[in-house]
Amino acid sequence: MTSIDKELGGVRSVLAADISHPYLEKNIGQIQIPDFYTGLVYAAVQSGSLASERVNAVSSAIILLQMGLDIHDHVSVDGEETLTGMRKRQLMVLAGDYFSSLFYRRLAEVGEISLVALISEGIWQMNQAKVDLYTKTEEAGYNGLSSKEKVSYLTSIRSNILVKTTQYFTGTDRGTWEELIHHLIWADCLCEEQQRGAAELQLMKEEAELSIKKAMFLLDQLQSVDVRFFLQELIQRRFGAMAQEPVGREG
Numbered sequence: 001m002t003s004i005d006k007e008l009g010g011v012r013s014v015l016a017a018d019i020s021h022p023y024l025e026k027n028i029g030q031i032q033i034p035d036f037y038t039g040l041v042y043a044a045v046q047s048g049s050l051a052s053e054r055v056n057a058v059s060s061a062i063i064l065l066q067m068g069l070d071i072h073d074h075v076s077v078d079g080e081e082t083l084t085g086m087r088k089r090q091l092m093v094l095a096g097d098y099f100s101s102l103f104y105r106r107l108a109e110v111g112e113i114s115l116v117a118l119i120s121e122g123i124w125q126m127n128q129a130k131v132d133l134y135t136k137t138e139e140a141g142y143n144g145l146s147s148k149e150k151v152s153y154l155t156s157i158r159s160n161i162l163v164k165t166t167q168y169f170t171g172t173d174r175g176t177w178e179e180l181i182h183h184l185i186w187a188d189c190l191c192e193e194q195q196r197g198a199a200e201l202q203l204m205k206e207e208a209e210l211s212i213k214k215a216m217f218l219l220d221q222l223q224s225v226d227v228r229f230f231l232q233e234l235i236q237r238r239f240g241a242m243a244q245e246p247v248g249r250e251g
Contacts, residue, residue: 003226007056018099027091062119065123129153180231187212212242
């Protein structure tokens with residue numbers, strides 16, 4: 001376990017407290033903290049050389065925003081019209097709004113107003129990608145899109161806020177980080193499509209392995225040794241045998 005792993009435990013505790021509401025859990029189920037995404041956000045913010053309290057506040061805010069947006073994406077417009085079904089949908093909308101509001105509040109409290117503006121731009125780009133995917137799906141049907149097309153849209157949707165975060169915090173490593181995020185989210189989405197039983201399973205496995213190899217190579221270009229080794233462990237936890245590639249440079 002790296003030193004960043006230990007520090008990240010504090011952020012997970014903050015997030016767990018933020019999302020722990022017995023009434024929500026009873027009506028919409030337990031809300032999961034996205035482990036892989038959380039690690040990527042934390043490592044990117046950590047690269048900004050901020051005080052640990054500030055890193056924790058900013059990281060938790062960005063993760064809560066993404067969680068809020070994800071909850072909204074899972075609100076069904078064709079759900080059951082029972083009282084229980086309607087209550088569940090209403091609570092999911094409110095939960096998403098609440099988590100997103102914590103993003104704005106937390107960043108305002110630490111004075112990161114310019115970051116709010118930058119990430120708001122990322123949200124606009126994310127929403128545009130969602131509209132494009134919806135339009136394509138309406139035209140061809142979801143199953144009419146190839147798995148690669150779906151993954152391309154999903155990668156754009158899931159990476160926008162992360163990319164804006166890296167632009168703000170990673171300094172001279174910015175270009176490397178942007179490539180790294182693209183390859184890792186692409187591989188993550190490919191693996192999810194595989195698990196759903198996508199038709200081109202072998203092709204997707206090969207594409208995911210290639211993206212992970214490219215990401216592991218990019219780790220060696222990051223300035224911070226701690227961040228490099230934390231990301232290596234994070235990637236290996238997420239992708240298992242596909243990510244057994246050592247980080248080369250020591251300093």
